[in-house]
Amino acid sequence: MQIVRCISCDGFGWVEDDFTGESSDCDWCAGIGYVYRDDQGVDHKIPREDWEQVASQLEALETQRLREMGYQGAAKKPWEQNIREGTKGGENPYADDAD
Numbered sequence: 001m002q003i004v005r006c007i008s009c010d011g012f013g014w015v016e017d018d019f020t021g022e023s024s025d026c027d028w029c030a031g032i033g034y035v036y037r038d039d040q041g042v043d044h045k046i047p048r049e050d051w052e053q054v055a056s057q058l059e060a061l062e063t064q065r066l067r068e069m070g071y072q073g074a075a076k077k078p079w080e081q082n083i084r085e086g087t088k089g090g091e092n093p094y095a096d097d098a099d
């Protein structure tokens with residue numbers, strides 16, 4: 001299973017409504033910006049329980065994506081990005097581990 005950039009939101013994790021201008025979580029990747037691609041080339045949402053184990057991979061992909069956009073700083077994890085606060089992608093998966 002390979003992790004690829006979401007084709008629907010291009011890694012942003014959210015999509016903007018063309019009519020209202022409002023942004024919402026991308027349905028395709030559940031706001032993560034990346035999806036699993038299986039051997040058949042079919043994309044699947046990355047389940048929440050997998051976030052922790054793929055976090056470093058996602059971070060590397062995000063760093064690469066930001067570099068492509070000309071951003072030089074360190075990448076933030078999806079749940080650290082202000083834009084995703086209050087969205088599914090804005091939830092810190094590590095926060096649940098304290099329970």
Ligand SMILES: [Zn+2]
Binds near residue numbers: 014033
């Ligand atoms: Zn997406």
